[in-house]
Amino acid sequence: MTTQALLQVEEEIDGLADIIRSEGCRSLLEIGSKFGGSLDRLARAMPVGSTVVSVDLPGGTRLWEQSRKSLMQTVDGLIKDGYNARIIWGDSTDPNVIERVKALGPFDAVFIDANHTMPFLEKDWANYGPMGRIVAFHDIAWHRAPEWVGTRIDAPQFWDRIKQDYAHREFKLCPTGKNNGIGVLWRS
Numbered sequence: 020m021t022t023q024a025l026l027q028v029e030e031e032i033d034g035l036a037d038i039i040r041s042e043g044c045r046s047l048l049e050i051g052s053k054f055g056g057s058l059d060r061l062a063r064a065m066p067v068g069s070t071v072v073s074v075d076l077p078g079g080t081r082l083w084e085q086s087r088k089s090l091m092q093t094v095d096g097l098i099k100d101g102y103n104a105r106i107i108w109g110d111s112t113d114p115n116v117i118e119r120v121k122a123l124g125p126f127d128a129v130f131i132d133a134n135h136t137m138p139f140l141e142k143d144w145a146n147y148g149p150m151g152r153i154v155a156f157h158d159i160a161w162h163r164a165p166e167w168v169g170t171r172i173d174a175p176q177f178w179d180r181i182k183q184d185y186a187h188r189e190f191k192l193c194p195t196g197k198n199n200g201i202g203v204l205w206r207s
Protein backbone atom coordinates (compact mmCIF):
# COMPACT_ATOMS: atom_id res chain seq x y z
CA MET A 20 0.00 0.00 0.00
CA THR A 21 1.27 3.49 -0.82
CA THR A 22 1.64 5.63 2.30
CA GLN A 23 4.23 8.13 1.03
CA ALA A 24 3.16 11.65 0.12
CA LEU A 25 2.26 11.46 -3.54
CA LEU A 26 2.78 14.66 -5.50
CA GLN A 27 0.46 13.62 -8.28
CA VAL A 28 -3.17 13.57 -9.36
CA GLU A 29 -4.25 10.00 -8.53
CA GLU A 30 -5.94 9.37 -11.89
CA GLU A 31 -2.91 10.61 -13.81
CA ILE A 32 -0.34 8.47 -12.02
CA ASP A 33 -2.74 5.53 -12.24
CA GLY A 34 -2.88 6.11 -15.99
CA LEU A 35 0.89 5.84 -16.20
CA ALA A 36 0.89 2.81 -13.87
CA ASP A 37 -1.67 1.12 -16.15
CA ILE A 38 0.62 1.67 -19.14
CA ILE A 39 3.59 0.26 -17.21
CA ARG A 40 1.49 -2.78 -16.29
CA SER A 41 -0.01 -3.39 -19.72
CA GLU A 42 3.34 -2.94 -21.48
CA GLY A 43 4.85 -5.62 -19.24
CA CYS A 44 7.57 -3.31 -17.90
CA ARG A 45 10.22 -4.93 -15.71
CA SER A 46 12.46 -1.93 -15.08
CA LEU A 47 11.77 1.65 -14.04
CA LEU A 48 13.95 4.73 -13.69
CA GLU A 49 12.56 7.77 -11.89
CA ILE A 50 14.39 11.10 -12.01
CA GLY A 51 13.09 13.10 -9.02
CA SER A 52 11.36 11.04 -6.33
CA LYS A 53 11.08 13.33 -3.28
CA PHE A 54 9.05 11.31 -0.73
CA GLY A 55 8.85 8.25 -2.99
CA GLY A 56 5.09 8.38 -3.64
CA SER A 57 5.14 8.02 -7.42
CA LEU A 58 8.15 5.69 -7.27
CA ASP A 59 6.23 3.25 -5.08
CA ARG A 60 3.04 3.46 -7.14
CA LEU A 61 4.83 2.90 -10.45
CA ALA A 62 7.22 0.23 -9.13
CA ARG A 63 4.34 -1.83 -7.82
CA ALA A 64 2.75 -1.84 -11.27
CA MET A 65 5.64 -4.15 -12.21
CA PRO A 66 6.10 -7.73 -11.01
CA VAL A 67 8.19 -8.52 -7.94
CA GLY A 68 11.81 -8.93 -8.99
CA SER A 69 11.70 -5.88 -11.29
CA THR A 70 14.44 -3.24 -11.24
CA VAL A 71 13.69 0.17 -9.75
CA VAL A 72 16.17 3.07 -9.80
CA SER A 73 15.52 6.47 -8.24
CA VAL A 74 17.71 9.53 -8.73
CA ASP A 75 17.18 12.37 -6.28
CA LEU A 76 19.09 15.48 -5.27
CA PRO A 77 20.32 15.71 -1.65
CA GLY A 78 19.02 18.95 -0.17
CA GLY A 79 16.95 19.48 -3.31
CA THR A 80 13.89 20.79 -1.48
CA ARG A 81 13.04 22.54 1.77
CA LEU A 82 11.53 19.29 3.06
CA TRP A 83 14.71 17.34 2.41
CA GLU A 84 15.00 15.92 5.93
CA GLN A 85 11.53 14.36 5.71
CA SER A 86 11.73 13.42 2.04
CA ARG A 87 15.13 11.72 2.44
CA LYS A 88 13.81 9.45 5.18
CA SER A 89 10.57 8.75 3.34
CA LEU A 90 12.34 7.90 0.07
CA MET A 91 14.75 5.58 1.87
CA GLN A 92 11.82 3.84 3.59
CA THR A 93 10.07 3.50 0.23
CA VAL A 94 13.06 1.83 -1.35
CA ASP A 95 13.63 -0.37 1.71
CA GLY A 96 9.99 -1.46 1.46
CA LEU A 97 10.37 -2.31 -2.20
CA ILE A 98 13.53 -4.33 -1.48
CA LYS A 99 11.78 -6.15 1.36
CA ASP A 100 8.97 -7.06 -1.04
CA GLY A 101 11.42 -8.50 -3.58
CA TYR A 102 12.15 -5.61 -5.93
CA ASN A 103 15.68 -4.84 -7.03
CA ALA A 104 15.49 -1.21 -5.92
CA ARG A 105 18.04 1.50 -5.20
CA ILE A 106 18.54 5.24 -4.89
CA ILE A 107 21.30 7.13 -6.63
CA TRP A 108 21.73 10.38 -4.72
CA GLY A 109 23.01 13.29 -6.77
CA ASP A 110 22.24 15.86 -9.44
CA SER A 111 20.72 14.14 -12.47
CA THR A 112 22.95 16.22 -14.75
CA ASP A 113 26.17 15.11 -13.01
CA PRO A 114 28.15 12.89 -15.44
CA ASN A 115 28.98 10.53 -12.59
CA VAL A 116 25.27 10.05 -11.80
CA ILE A 117 24.48 9.48 -15.48
CA GLU A 118 27.19 6.82 -15.74
CA ARG A 119 25.94 5.02 -12.63
CA VAL A 120 22.38 5.00 -13.97
CA LYS A 121 23.51 3.88 -17.41
CA ALA A 122 25.26 0.89 -15.88
CA LEU A 123 21.87 -0.25 -14.50
CA GLY A 124 19.88 0.32 -17.71
CA PRO A 125 18.32 0.23 -20.19
CA PHE A 126 14.86 0.66 -18.65
CA ASP A 127 11.40 -0.22 -19.89
CA ALA A 128 10.03 2.99 -18.37
CA VAL A 129 11.58 6.33 -17.36
CA PHE A 130 9.63 8.97 -15.40
CA ILE A 131 11.20 12.45 -15.40
CA ASP A 132 9.96 14.63 -12.51
CA ALA A 133 12.97 16.55 -11.16
CA ASN A 134 13.97 20.12 -12.05
CA HIS A 135 11.22 21.44 -14.37
CA THR A 136 13.13 24.33 -15.94
CA MET A 137 14.04 24.09 -19.62
CA PRO A 138 17.82 23.49 -19.31
CA PHE A 139 17.27 20.57 -16.92
CA LEU A 140 14.38 19.10 -18.90
CA GLU A 141 16.52 19.17 -22.01
CA LYS A 142 19.46 17.53 -20.24
CA ASP A 143 17.36 14.87 -18.50
CA TRP A 144 15.68 14.01 -21.81
CA ALA A 145 19.04 13.90 -23.65
CA ASN A 146 20.74 11.85 -20.93
CA TYR A 147 17.99 9.50 -19.76
CA GLY A 148 15.52 9.44 -22.68
CA PRO A 149 17.74 7.10 -24.72
CA MET A 150 17.85 4.70 -21.75
CA GLY A 151 14.06 4.18 -21.86
CA ARG A 152 11.54 2.49 -24.16
CA ILE A 153 8.69 4.50 -22.62
CA VAL A 154 9.49 7.97 -21.27
CA ALA A 155 7.06 10.06 -19.21
CA PHE A 156 7.16 13.65 -17.95
CA HIS A 157 5.25 15.29 -15.12
CA ASP A 158 3.65 18.75 -15.12
CA ILE A 159 2.86 18.89 -18.83
CA ALA A 160 -0.43 20.64 -18.01
CA TRP A 161 0.93 23.26 -15.63
CA HIS A 162 -0.26 26.84 -16.02
CA ARG A 163 1.11 29.72 -14.04
CA ALA A 164 -1.52 30.79 -11.52
CA PRO A 165 -1.35 34.47 -10.46
CA GLU A 166 -0.55 33.43 -6.87
CA TRP A 167 2.35 31.13 -7.91
CA VAL A 168 5.66 32.19 -6.33
CA GLY A 169 7.72 29.04 -6.90
CA THR A 170 10.31 28.06 -9.48
CA ARG A 171 9.52 28.32 -13.18
CA ILE A 172 8.00 25.21 -14.75
CA ASP A 173 8.73 24.74 -18.44
CA ALA A 174 7.39 21.20 -18.80
CA PRO A 175 4.36 22.12 -20.98
CA GLN A 176 6.46 23.94 -23.59
CA PHE A 177 9.12 21.24 -23.54
CA TRP A 178 6.57 18.43 -23.85
CA ASP A 179 4.69 20.10 -26.72
CA ARG A 180 7.95 20.38 -28.61
CA ILE A 181 9.15 16.79 -28.26
CA LYS A 182 5.88 14.85 -28.35
CA GLN A 183 5.32 15.51 -32.05
CA ASP A 184 7.98 12.99 -33.04
CA TYR A 185 6.58 10.05 -31.04
CA ALA A 186 3.49 8.00 -30.41
CA HIS A 187 2.25 9.48 -27.15
CA ARG A 188 -0.56 9.78 -24.60
CA GLU A 189 -1.48 12.59 -22.27
CA PHE A 190 -3.20 12.52 -18.91
CA LYS A 191 -4.52 15.96 -17.99
CA LEU A 192 -6.98 15.30 -15.21
CA CYS A 193 -6.10 17.85 -12.52
CA PRO A 194 -9.38 19.10 -11.04
CA THR A 195 -8.10 22.70 -10.92
CA GLY A 196 -6.99 22.58 -14.55
CA LYS A 197 -3.84 24.46 -13.47
CA ASN A 198 -1.44 21.75 -12.45
CA ASN A 199 0.18 18.43 -13.02
CA GLY A 200 -0.47 16.41 -16.17
CA ILE A 201 1.57 13.44 -17.33
CA GLY A 202 2.85 12.96 -20.88
CA VAL A 203 3.98 9.50 -21.98
CA LEU A 204 5.83 8.74 -25.19
CA TRP A 205 7.04 5.56 -26.84
CA ARG A 206 10.56 5.72 -28.23
CA SER A 207 10.12 2.33 -29.87
Ligand SMILES: C[S@@+](CC[C@H](N)C(=O)[O-])C[C@H]1O[C@@H](n2cnc3c(N)ncnc32)[C@H](O)[C@@H]1O
Nearest residue numbers: 026051052053056057075076079110111133134
Ligand atom coordinates in the same frame (compact mmCIF):
# COMPACT_ATOMS: atom_id res chain seq x y z
C1 LIG B 1 8.37 17.19 -7.79
S1 LIG B 1 9.45 16.32 -6.76
C2 LIG B 1 9.22 14.64 -7.24
C3 LIG B 1 7.89 14.10 -6.85
C4 LIG B 1 7.70 12.61 -7.04
N1 LIG B 1 8.02 12.19 -8.39
C5 LIG B 1 6.26 12.23 -6.74
O1 LIG B 1 5.39 12.48 -7.59
O2 LIG B 1 5.98 11.66 -5.66
C6 LIG B 1 11.01 16.69 -7.48
C7 LIG B 1 12.20 16.02 -6.84
O3 LIG B 1 13.29 16.15 -7.75
C8 LIG B 1 14.44 16.50 -7.03
N2 LIG B 1 15.37 17.20 -7.93
C9 LIG B 1 15.34 18.50 -8.30
N3 LIG B 1 16.36 18.78 -9.10
C10 LIG B 1 17.04 17.64 -9.29
C11 LIG B 1 18.21 17.28 -9.99
N4 LIG B 1 18.88 18.19 -10.72
N5 LIG B 1 18.65 16.00 -9.92
C12 LIG B 1 17.97 15.08 -9.20
N6 LIG B 1 16.85 15.36 -8.51
C13 LIG B 1 16.40 16.62 -8.54
C14 LIG B 1 13.94 17.35 -5.87
O4 LIG B 1 14.87 17.40 -4.83
C15 LIG B 1 12.65 16.62 -5.52
O5 LIG B 1 12.91 15.61 -4.58
